[in-house]
Amino acid sequence: MKRYLYIIAALLLAGCGYTVKYSLSGASIPPDAKTFSVAYFPNNAAMVAPILSSTFTDALADKFSRQTRLVQVSEGGDFAFEGEITNYTSTTATVGSNDVATQNRLTITVQVRFTNAVDEKASFNKSFSAFSEYDTSMALQDAESALIPEIVDQLVQDIFQASASNW
Template identity: 35%
Template structure:
């Protein structure tokens, strides 16, 4: 008799969890909330319009966006006219002192900060209420001994900043956060 009460309680909890997860749209454990009618995604090359950004930044950022969406959704990547469409440009690549220190009577950078801004236009062809155009930004601090050339040659340094921007873009577009 006790086992029956316990199994009924567990059954009711599982049913309740199922209703919570099903809702009106599709939920996945990656946090996406994509309408089942959406099957494809197109990501145009993000042009580098930053005055001092490295030449490879456009290609690296675009490929990172594609990789992230392919890893975290089941959407098929198409060259153009996807159900979800991304386009934009890198508008800022700024490397500047973030913390000034006085050493031997001379002011110098203690930490340098690299900041990248990307302007994104997102189009959802299935639901135009979700369309947006927004600037996303991220930065990272580096020791003063690291100059911008060394950072540009370090694939993990730029990737950290890119992933922060891409995560925000992902959350805004398909996770509805």
């Protein structure tokens, strides 16, 4: 009886018309997608960190190069990313005794226009935001070198999940 259930399950799965390849990275990319492109993301926020645009753009391209079978092209990929950094702010996160700030929060927001040339319904124009906290005894300029890569990693992971996973 168990053998028949396996056969039926295999036939049902084989009969599905839409094939998606899954990988250990969590990506589920249609087999017809072969390329990806990442346009430069300018920093259009009121406050600007000089390394942020290149760090973000390179990290997004690197994520797709390392964790998918897609080949990077300069523009017009089957998976195409463009957008801009829209927010880069430091605010008070926590206040301790005597109403003194103890933690600040650096928040970065990125507007992403993702075009999926293989499945247009999967395309989106969406805002992604992530943050990390740092001690108020540090100046933002001193904390940025550790915070920016951490926040960028989270943003890139969120964008990867939104564009390359069917969760």
